[in-house]
Amino acid sequence: VGAGTGNYEPRDRAVVAVEPSDTMLDQRGGANAPAVRGVAEALPIRSGCFDVALAVLTVHHWIDPARGLAELARVAHRQVVVTWDPRVSRAHWLHRDYLPELAEFEASLSSLADVTGALDVQDVQVLGVPRRCRDGFLGAHWADPTPLLDPVARAATSGLSLLDPGVVEGAMAGLAADVADGTWARRNAALLTTETADLGYRLVVAGS
């Protein structure tokens, strides 16, 4: 649900994707699961007809997260949701040193507490981000900030694209200066020996 272009869909299961955006649907390749156009808040699916409902980094985009989460529980007796804990993510150098506005913005969105409050949670796992993560989500660049200096790479991260562009450009100019004169590397020297970082991403397993 909120499947986007389908990057995180399991390839070894029978999957039906739900996604409201034509732009996203158009980018789904032939190898992706079949998709239906729809929103989480009103899934076009009969009750109980799936084993698991999966929602990855999407709940914060929904107009009514509580209703969407109730819909996940209606269509599948197990639910798996990837979200984040803003109490952890705000300590990331990007939020702490360059974009406190991002921490504020994220705190206003639906995240871990809303998900655990709405579902019958069995387990919450830390979803660490590896040093050489090749994906383009916001936290993927924790060990090497240079991709964030590229406006095209930034546009692919919904967190940054939803902020005031002037604020983001100012912050990125500061980051570029700190990368160039070694300030960023000095301040984040501890990351040199970190293989997997906890940036707040959480995998919530719910239902039975």
Ligand SMILES: C[S@@+](CC[C@H](N)C(=O)[O-])C[C@H]1O[C@@H](n2cnc3c(N)ncnc32)[C@H](O)[C@@H]1O
């Ligand atoms: C950051 S993307 C994540 C896409 C995909 N789950 C992934 O992790 O690659 C968020 C997705 O949520 C979708 N979305 C926005 N509002 C939604 C809603 N009300 N119900 C379901 N999906 C929604 C967006 O169109 C977008 O594809």
